Amino acid sequence: MTTTYDLVILGGGPGGFDAAVEAAGSGLKTALVEAAELGGTCLNRGCIPTKLWLGATDAVDELAAQAKMRVASGSVDIDFAALQSRKDKYLAATRKAMGQRLAQLGVDLVPGLGRIVQAGSLEVATADGPKTLGYRNLMVATGSRPGSFPGLQPDGDRVLDSTGLLGLTEMPKSLLVVGGGFIGLEMAQAAHRMGAKITLVDALPRLAGAEDPEVSKTLESVFKRQGWDLRLGVKVASVKTIGDEAVLVLDSADGVGEELHADLALIAVGRRPNSADLGLEALGATLNGAGYIQTDAQLLAAPNVSAVGDVNGRMLLAHAASHQAHYVVERLLGRTTKPYASGPVPSILYGAPEVFRAGVMAEEAKALGESVLVSRAQLIANPIAQAHAATHGFVKCVWRDGRIAGITAVGAGVSRLACFATLIIQQGWTREDASSFMFPHPTLDESLKAALLADKEAV
Amino acid sequence: MTTTYDLVILGGGPGGFDAAVEAAGSGLKTALVEAAELGGTCLNRGCIPTKLWLGATDAVDELAAQAKMRVASGSVDIDFAALQSRKDKYLAATRKAMGQRLAQLGVDLVPGLGRIVQAGSLEVATADGPKTLGYRNLMVATGSRPGSFPGLQPDGDRVLDSTGLLGLTEMPKSLLVVGGGFIGLEMAQAAHRMGAKITLVDALPRLAGAEDPEVSKTLESVFKRQGWDLRLGVKVASVKTIGDEAVLVLDSADGVGEELHADLALIAVGRRPNSADLGLEALGATLNGAGYIQTDAQLLAAPNVSAVGDVNGRMLLAHAASHQAHYVVERLLGRTTKPYASGPVPSILYGAPEVFRAGVMAEEAKALGESVLVSRAQLIANPIAQAHAATHGFVKCVWRDGRIAGITAVGAGVSRLACFATLIIQQGWTREDASSFMFPHPTLDESLKAALLADKEAV
Numbered sequence: 005m006t007t008t009y010d011l012v013i014l015g016g017g018p019g020g021f022d023a024a025v026e027a028a029g030s031g032l033k034t035a036l037v038e039a040a041e042l043g044g045t046c047l048n049r050g051c052i053p054t055k056l057w058l059g060a061t062d063a064v065d066e067l068a069a070q071a072k073m074r075v076a077s078g079s080v081d082i083d084f085a086a087l088q089s090r091k092d093k094y095l096a097a098t099r100k101a102m103g104q105r106l107a108q109l110g111v112d113l114v115p116g117l118g119r120i121v122q123a124g125s126l127e128v129a130t131a132d133g134p135k136t137l138g139y140r141n142l143m144v145a146t147g148s149r150p151g152s153f154p155g156l157q158p159d160g161d162r163v164l165d166s167t168g169l170l171g172l173t174e175m176p177k178s179l180l181v182v183g184g185g186f187i188g189l190e191m192a193q194a195a196h197r198m199g200a201k202i203t204l205v206d207a208l209p210r211l212a213g214a215e216d217p218e219v220s221k222t223l224e225s226v227f228k229r230q231g232w233d234l235r236l237g238v239k240v241a242s243v244k245t246i247g248d249e250a251v252l253v254l255d256s257a258d259g260v261g262e263e264l265h266a267d268l269a270l271i272a273v274g275r276r277p278n279s280a281d282l283g284l285e286a287l288g289a290t291l292n293g294a295g296y297i298q299t300d301a302q303l304l305a306a307p308n309v310s311a312v313g314d315v316n317g318r319m320l321l322a323h324a325a326s327h328q329a330h331y332v333v334e335r336l337l338g339r340t341t342k343p344y345a346s347g348p349v350p351s352i353l354y355g356a357p358e359v360f361r362a363g364v365m366a367e368e369a370k371a372l373g374e375s376v377l378v379s380r381a382q383l384i385a386n387p388i389a390q391a392h393a394a395t396h397g398f399v400k401c402v403w404r405d406g407r408i409a410g411i412t413a414v415g416a417g418v419s420r421l422a423c424f425a426t427l428i429i430q431q432g433w434t435r436e437d438a439s440s441f442m443f444p445h446p447t448l449d450e451s452l453k454a455a456l457l458a459d460k461e462a463v
Numbered sequence: 464m465t466t467t468y469d470l471v472i473l474g475g476g477p478g479g480f481d482a483a484v485e486a487a488g489s490g491l492k493t494a495l496v497e498a499a500e501l502g503g504t505c506l507n508r509g510c511i512p513t514k515l516w517l518g519a520t521d522a523v524d525e526l527a528a529q530a531k532m533r534v535a536s537g538s539v540d541i542d543f544a545a546l547q548s549r550k551d552k553y554l555a556a557t558r559k560a561m562g563q564r565l566a567q568l569g570v571d572l573v574p575g576l577g578r579i580v581q582a583g584s585l586e587v588a589t590a591d592g593p594k595t596l597g598y599r600n601l602m603v604a605t606g607s608r609p610g611s612f613p614g615l616q617p618d619g620d621r622v623l624d625s626t627g628l629l630g631l632t633e634m635p636k637s638l639l640v641v642g643g644g645f646i647g648l649e650m651a652q653a654a655h656r657m658g659a660k661i662t663l664v665d666a667l668p669r670l671a672g673a674e675d676p677e678v679s680k681t682l683e684s685v686f687k688r689q690g691w692d693l694r695l696g697v698k699v700a701s702v703k704t705i706g707d708e709a710v711l712v713l714d715s716a717d718g719v720g721e722e723l724h725a726d727l728a729l730i731a732v733g734r735r736p737n738s739a740d741l742g743l744e745a746l747g748a749t750l751n752g753a754g755y756i757q758t759d760a761q762l763l764a765a766p767n768v769s770a771v772g773d774v775n776g777r778m779l780l781a782h783a784a785s786h787q788a789h790y791v792v793e794r795l796l797g798r799t800t801k802p803y804a805s806g807p808v809p810s811i812l813y814g815a816p817e818v819f820r821a822g823v824m825a826e827e828a829k830a831l832g833e834s835v836l837v838s839r840a841q842l843i844a845n846p847i848a849q850a851h852a853a854t855h856g857f858v859k860c861v862w863r864d865g866r867i868a869g870i871t872a873v874g875a876g877v878s879r880l881a882c883f884a885t886l887i888i889q890q891g892w893t894r895e896d897a898s899s900f901m902f903p904h905p906t907l908d909e910s911l912k913a914a915l916l917a918d919k920e921a922v
Contacts, residue, residue, distance in 0.1 A: 018904065051905050052846050059850025060534050063525035067539050075519050075546045080526050080537040087534045094849055323904040330898065350903040387511050390553055391518025420879035423908045426901065427883060439789065444809040444881045445477065445782040446510050452882075 007112075008138030009035045011336065012126055013145055014118045014282070017044020019313035019325030020145035021102060026333045028109035035137055036111050037118040037128050042102045044147050045314075046322040048095055049167045054187075056091045057194035058354050064197040065356040069393040069416075082198045084175045091170075120283035123307070141308050141336055144282065144297060145325065148275040148314035155242040156182060156271050162245035163269045166191060176200055176267030180252050182240055183272035184211040186353045189223070191270055192232070193355035202232040203264055205252065209237035212353065216365050216400060219414045226357055226396055235264075243269045277315045284309070292317065301343035303332055319349050348410070348429040350422045357397050358419045363410030363429040366402050366463045377403040378461055381454035383415040388448045392416055399455035407432040408456065421452050466571075467597030468494045470795065471585055472604055473577045473741070476503020478772035478784030479604035480561060485792045487568035494596055495570050496577040496587050501561045503606050504773075505781040507554055508626045513646075515550045516653035517813050523656040524815045528852040528875075541657045543634045550629075579742030582766070600767050600795055603741065603756060604784065607734040607773035614701040615641060615730050621704035622728045625650060635659055635726030639711050641699055642731035643670040645812045648682070650729055651691070652814035661691040662723055664711065668696035671812065675824050675859060678873045685816055685855055694723075702728045736774045743768070751776065760802035762791055778808050807869070807888040809881045816856050817878045822869030822888040825861050825922045836862045837922055840913035842874040847907045851875055858914035866891040867915065880911050 011027045013020045016038035028034040041048050063080045070076035106113050114137065116130035126137045150165035152158065158165040164172075166187050175198045181188045184206035192202045204227075206213070210220035211227070211234070224234060239255035250269035254261035277295045285291070289305040290298045296317025297305045305311040310332045313325030327346060334340045353359035369376040384395040397415020401408055409432075411425040428437070438456035443449050470486045472479045475497035487493040500507050522539045529535035565572050573596065575589035585596045609624035611617065617624040623631075625646050634657045640647045643665035651661045663686075665672070669679035670686070670693070683693060698714035709728035713720035736754045744750070748764040749757045755776025756764045764770040769791045772784030786805060793799045812818035828835040843854040856874020860867055868891075870884040887896070897915035902908050 046904070055846060055850045055905055059847065060529050060532075060852070062851065063522045063529060063535060063537075063539070066522035066525055070519050070522060070541075073519075073545075073549055074542065075549055076522060076539055076541050078522075078537060078539040080522070080535055080539070082529075082535050083533065086532075090532055090534055094846075098846075321904075323901055326904065327901045347901065349901060352903050352906070387514060387553075387557075388518065391514045392521065393519070419903075419906065421882075422903045422906065423880075423883040423900075423911075424886060426903075427886065441882075442782055442786045442806065442808060442885065444811050444878075444885075445505070445780075445785065446514055447811070447878065447881065449882045 006125070006136045006138045007035075008124075008140065009033045009112070011035075011141045011143060011333075012037065012118075012137050012139035013143045014126075015044060015145035015147055015278075015313070015315075016042040016102075016113075017145060017147045017313060017325065018046050018322040019329040020044070020143065022326045023143055023145065023312070023329035023333050024106060024111045025109060026330060027336065028106070028111045030333070030337055032333075032336065034111045035114055035139075036106060037114045037116065037126070037137070039115070039117040042099045042113075043095070045149070047098060049170055051322055052095065052098075053091050053170045054190045054194065055354055056094065057087065058190060060087050060090075061194055061197035062356075066392065069356075073393045075393070084198055085173060088173060119281065120287060123287055139308075141310070143329070143332060144284065144305065144309065144311040144315060145313045145329065146278040146282065146315045148277050148320060150271070151274045151276040152271055153273060156240060156273060158271050159245055162248070162250040162267070163243050163271060165271050169268070169270050178203070178266035178268075180205070180243070180250055180264055180266040180269040181272060182206075182243060182252070182269060183274070184208065184213070184236065185272060185274065186212065188270065188272035189353060190355055191272065196230060196232070201266070202227075203235065203266060204232060205235040205238060205240055205254070205264070207237070207239045211236065212359065215359060215361060216412045217367060218398070218400065219359055219361075219412055222397055222414045223357065223359070243271065275314065275320060277317060279315050302335060303328055303344050319346065321349065321351060324349055348426050350426045352419045352422055354419065356394065357415045358417060359412070359414045360418045360422050360425065361410075361412040362422070362426040363408075364402055364404070365410050365412060366400070369402065369404070369409070370463050374404065376409065376463055378463055379403065379455055379458040381451050381458055383448075383451055385454065386448055386451045387446045388417070389415065389451070399451045401455045403460055406434055408434075408438075411452070411455075413452070417448050420448060424449065425452060465584070465595045465597045466494075467583075467599065468492045468571070470494075470600045470602060470792075471496065471596050471598035472602045473585075474503060474604035474606055474737075474772075474774075475501040475561075475572075476604060476606045476772060476784065477505050477781040478788040479503070479602065481785045482602055482604065482771070482788035482792050483565060483570045484568060485789060486795065487565075487570045489792070489796055491792075491795065493570045494573055495565060496573045496575065496585070496596070498574075498576040501558045501572075502554070504608070506557060508629055510781055511554065511557075512550050512629045513649045513653065514813055515553065516546065517649060519546050519549075520653055520656035521815075525851065528815075532852045534852070543657055544632060547632060578740065579746060582746055598767075601769070602788070602791060603743065603764065603768065603770040603774055604772045604788065605737040605741065605774045607736050607779060609730070610733045610735040611730055612732060615699060615732060617730050618704055621707070621709040621726070622702050622730065624730050628727070628729050637662070637725035637727075639664070639702070639709055639723055639725040639728040640731060641665075641702060641711070641728060642733070643667065643672070643695065644731060644733065645671065647729065647731035648812060649814055650731065655689060655691070660725075661686075662694065662725060663691060664694040664697060664699055664713070664723070666696070666698045670695065671818065674818060674820060675871045676826060677857070677859065678818055678820075678871055681856055681873045682816065682818070702730065734773065734779060736776060738774050761794060762787055762803050778805065780808065780810060783808055807885050809885045811878045811881055813878065815853065816874045817876060818871070818873045819877045819881050819884065820869075820871040821881070821885040822867075823861055823863070824869050824871060825859070828861065828863070828868070829922050833863065835868065835922055836919035838862065838914055838917040838919045840910050840917055842907075842910055844913065845907055845910045846905045847876070848874060848910070858910045860914045862919055865893055867893075867897075870911070870914075872911070876907050879907060883908065884911060
């Protein structure tokens with residue numbers, strides 16, 4: 005007998021898991037289909053393990069900053085094997101807790117790969133053979149996986165993707181990082197703190213190419229000072245394991261590019277959606293050229309079929325997935341009939357420096373022909389930045405029609421601005437609103453206050 | 464010839480300085496009278512130097528936390544003399560920048576002790592003799608100084624107040640701290656990180672007696688684990704320098720109290736207002752029993768005389784002073800006629816753990832007979848707390864009529880919640896508001912989200 009669920013969710017990452025908890029908690033009969041582990045990329049192969057690496061190695065950076073001021077001396081050595089074991093235990097415990105939560109709420113967890121048979125019916129390839137689930141509503145939250153390009157394929161030997169790097173048992177002495185986006189930068193920082201010599205290559209002319217160009221400049225300046233070899237605006241012809249090395253050949257007009265050697269190479273050149281072979285097209289859903297599932301204003305890909313998170317390509321961030329999932333469940337429960345609105349979406353790069361961004365950036369607005377003003381403050385004027393001897397960075401505000409429309413920041417600890425900054429963008433604060441808010445003193449948050457109250461300049 | 468100013472400000476601490484900048488920036492003819500250094504207690508003898516100590520020693524704590532997990536090993540040694548020299552240079556540079564800012568804006572800085580002669584006239588004892596200033600409006604922002612009790616007087620030898628401790632050139636091997644409030648706790652933590660054995664005595668039965676009792680319990684548990692000798696709920700009979708030691712005698716019913724010995728003792732038993740000998744009473748202003756200047760709903764102590772900051776006793780916090788100063792200048796400029804409203808005032812204890820609080824606490828509400836509910840989340844469930852191996856602590860929310868009325872938190876890094884939490888209390892968010900806000904993942908801020916969405920319990 006086939007059970008028919010109010011909601012079947014494909015994928016137990018942040019979007020799918022949160023949707024299952026909320027739907028079941030609100031009385032919907034819910035099944036969650038997961039082909040691998042609960043928690044998805046974020047918990048198992050993404051945000052969480054990288055944060056464990058960065059958190060565990062934070063003392064290295066704090067010490068280095070104070071040592072540069074000659075206020076502290078000493079050394080911090082990371083036991084990488086112990087860190088990996090702690091990480092693995094934490095991830096396992098978290099997965100277990102997630103499973104228990106689902107069980108408590110009466111969610112049916114179906115382990116296996118799901119595929120749509122026809123509208124209203126899904127077949128899951130479980131270990132015990134195929135299992136058919138009926139659904140009134142389907143949520144596709146299958147996420148994404150590391151991408152690669154021809155010549156840039158991880159080989160599992162000396163050339164790894166982020167998943168491979170997170171599974172290491174020994175930290176290499178030297179690491180070639182291909183890709184200067186957030187994944188590459190977080191992993192490179194953690195590896196650097198654990199002693200790896202970093203060479204980073206990106207085809208874009210700047211690090212963190214999606215960020216404000218001034219943010220990129222600050223990142224480049226900090227990492228160069230730390231001794232990273234940055235190769236920006238150069239293409240990679242190939243990366244291969246040769247003997248016990250990763251060998252990267254740069255692209256060159258005359259065909260003989262420079263060779264870079266390291267113990268290991270990390271390929272971090274973006275991600276690809278897990279949208280193939282779901283059987284979605286038969287229901288009328290469409291994938292775009294890159295394979296992302298196209299969704300309408302209600303996040304629907306087809307009648308009664310929603311797609312949330314990485315797989316719809318709107319914003320590849322765990323909290324964006326959770327937010328979309330919350331909306332879909334609210335809509336199923338009849339609590340909203342409005343179209344989905346993300347509002348300003350915060351994004352964070354961890355490490356030292358950190359980067360925070362939400363809302364409209366000046367360059368984006370300019371490209372759209374919008375008239376915006378910017379105001380800014382440097383971290384060097386902030387006493388908490390001074391206390392941590394981490395004064396490189398700034399907060400930059402983007403104003404449209406007298407209201408705050410975007411905020412970005414780079415520097416040690418600036419992720420702490422994220423919630424507040426996102427909220428005041430959402431609420432469209434004026435300079436007056438900011439001047440009457442009581443920022444606690446002394447805080448790094450006052451650098452945001454200073455930026456909000458600074459003179460505005462044309463872009 | 465006597466110059467008459469639109470505004471004369473007594474005291475160049477956070478309140479007075481901010482008022483001077485804002486008033487002069489808005490075209491008011493302004494004088495600032497300061498008997499000592501620009502920046503007041505906060506910059507020179509309070510918030511800023513303690514944060515420099517804590518920031519500089521942060522690696523010690525981060526390393527200790529990871530070492531306990533056996534993920535890191537090593538040592539961090541602080542060069543206290545170098546730290547003090549860096550602190551002194553930073554403070555001097557900041558004072559200089561403040562002076563330049565005042566000069567740019569055309570504020571007359573008058574160094575010396577000011578005293579009211581009669582309504583509209585002030586005499587300043589400057590180094591060049593007495594100088595008379597006329598005023599249309601006077602702002603008293605004279606701040607506070609360390610307090611003491613009989614038997615608990617700093618002697619400048621082995622028994623110091625916070626000012627004395629901040630001026631040391633060598634960190635003691637052992638420190639007796641009398642007073643478990645924020646000043647005592649921040650200084651004790653910094654000293655502990657620099658190797659001092661800490662003994663802390665307070666007459667109150669718990670640390671940070673102004674905070675939620677559960678916060679106190681967490682602080683006590685963390686500091687005990689760090690090896691502090693906590694003597695709570697015991698009174699001090701005397702503290703004296705004897706030879707090259709500080710000797711503290713505990714109060715005892717039978718007259719023979721236990722003796723505690725250390726290299727140094729810090730007396731941190733609260734603060735006293737700098738309100739004597741200002742000549743305020745002649746204008747009709749009144750001081751309360753503790754010496755604080757009484758102010759009305761417009762922060763006026765007498766006609767055309769406002770009092771802001773520590774000296775009015777409303778809230779001894781730098782940002783409260785700045786906020787009050789902003790209001791007074793706005794009122795002088797005719798931009799507001801409303802009574803002063805502080806809104807929820809955030810307060811922060813730095814160190815590890817940190818403490819944050821804003822709005823109404825459960826025990827306060829209970830004492831007033833108000834009906835409130837609480838909801839909470841433990842930091843151990845947060846991945847960033849896990850990454851820093853600092854999982855001891857929680858976030859606690861207080862709800863009144865379905866709206867958030869207060870938030871407190873204790874744990875490593877919880878000060879980052881301050882601005883956002885203060886704002887949502889001010890705006891009286893409901894649980895629904897919180898559930899639709901996109902908290903970035905993973906962040907420590909999600910512990911606030913978890914607390915906001917947790918089941919509510921009666922107090």
